[in-house]
Amino acid sequence: MNLWNIAYRSVKQRRLASILTSISMALGVTLVVAVLTISGVVKTSFETSTSLGYNMVVGAKGGALQLTMNSVFYLSEPIENIPYEYYLEFLPLEPRQAAYENSHVYRAVAQQNELRELVVSTTAATGGLASSLAQELLNDQLDQQLEQALPWKRQGKFSGFTGLVIPLCLGDYFGSFRVMGTTPDLFNELKYGPQADREYTFAEGRNFVTHSEEYGFYEAVIGASVAREMNLTLGAEIQPSHGAQSGDVHATAFTVVGILDSTGTPNDRGVFINMEGFYLMDDHAKPVDQEEDFQGVEVNKTAPSGLTLENREITSMLLLTASPIFAPSLENTINESNTAQAVFPIKEITVMFDSFVDPARDLLLVITILVCLVSAVSILVSIYNTMSERRKEIAILRSLGARRNTVMFIIMIESFILSAFGGIFGFICGHGLITLGSDAIEGRTGISIGFFDFAPPLGMNPDTIMGSVSPELMIIPGMIILSVVAGILPALSAYRTDVSQSL
């Protein structure tokens, strides 16, 4: 009969106390597994969320974190809108020019230019100094008008630094989910994932387009969580509510043409509609200032939505600079202006994590460590309390020839059995619970967790042990060792048992 068997039988003899002690340990381990796994999910989710394929967010002046929250995570309220013309400054010449040609100002200036040419040709017929003075005066006037009407002079001054820019129009809701007016580039051009190399794919359907014969400007794409929670399928019609979840429901309906695969990004919880359609909803197109001034000015009615540049504005834009080295100076330039602010979302999110999430996780870990200590102490107390009634048992073993070290070792084996059983049971419970909740976790974060998936490493540096090994593989054995160490006290008590007095 070996010592393990002796220890096991002793544990079995006090079945109820042993089970309760092990359950105490198991609860501790369950908590550890849950905290570490959730912490890992948050960390992975963070890494995924901050690898959205763009490095800057540009929006109205205000809180940098607020801009990040509403443009990256689709949370919080939008700050303000920024002029559409500002967005155009990030675009190449061709779309920029097309947008300007469809503006009241541009058309008004063009009509004035035509008028000027008429005047010039008329005065030229009369000849002389008066003609050239009138021509010069009209040219100056036209330049001033252009300066006032088009303050950035249609230069596209940021376009050379821009790799990709995607506008966002926020403000509407569908149920509890945010509705974003944007362009098809969001899913056609943008990539995501830790290496920003994963393309958005569709579980069903396709990306929305600017205009289709079937649905006009009113196509929508929804994230995986939206589809699941709102029970939406392809062809479903969505009517956003204006400004808030409880806001007035727009009469305009968008047809779901695509459902995204789960990505683990905030896009899973977003409803994306064509930006043209967004402007066409009630109260979305910006009224043209001093519209009476443009009476008689004809804009390009062949534009897709019939909207002019003056009707448009955006909430923010997601910006991928042409090269990372452009980012700091571009941010600086944008922030120096009075029109908009640029933020690095990863910086803001890191600040947010450092301020809120990391302390919360640390607090949970501290609580967990305390639970572990309590578990270890409970094992200590459980065994120690039995020592007085076990003195005779120990003395009998000693009288049979067991050494002091042997009985001490038996007690420590008992401690190990209790903690190992509790540890394994806790591991099963913890991972079982996580597995039970895996659908909800995947739905919210896009991260799939199976029963045997260990919590990811806590550290960021893969060269260190904290960055390369799952903390479960350190903490759970650590807890078992801790409990065995806790068993030393009763083991010492066994060691000191006076045989002749205890028999």
Next chain:
Amino acid sequence: MSANTQISKATTHTKLSEMLLQINDLKKAYLQPDGEVLPILDIPSYKVDKGEPVVLIGRSGGGKTTFLHSVAGITTVDSGQILFDSNPIQKLPEEARDRFRADNIGYVYQTFNLLSPFTALENVLLGMTFSKGKTDKEYANWLLDRVGLSHRLTHKPDALSVGEQQRVAVARALANKPKLLLADEPTANIDQANQQSIIDLIRETCNENDVALIMVTHSMEVADQFDRVDKLDDINELAQAVTGGTHA
């Protein structure tokens, strides 16, 4: 006294004498809670041969159990010499005394001292777990069969009668194939009907296995069944002083 007992008495210890245990000038005293020293043993000389059965009788509190504990190496002595197979065990460090006990001594207690989490067979196996020989399950089975409990192998002590428990204790005491069996009033807690069978069992198994026996008892009826009956009061000078002096 049964006929069987008479036969046993006639046939015990007929082998050539060879000394197993020799005690010289053994002294043992206890320190009392009030700080006073209480001398308990002062044995100038005592000997037991190999395979020899001895009954030791004495009054309560006379130091019988202390004497057995000293011989078993469970307790240390203050002075004197305990030679076991010519080896002085009183000088051994505790761990060596544990090994000595595991290899050479079997112990049967008044209160059986079986371990309740274990079955009868496992209790016997425990008797050989700490000795240098390997655990021999067949031998344990044989011992339990020998004490008449082959049908009770898997029963735990709680499920055994007191007589059966003491039989298991006897089997356990013999499990390490000891040279000396110490029995401390083995029938004191056993009903009258079972007392004789336990005495017979101890004596017979010791005889069969050539194991020397020192059995402490109060019962003269038991003592009468053995050739050699020692009175502790006769060998312990402290007891003589008490008997002949103030406590007489």
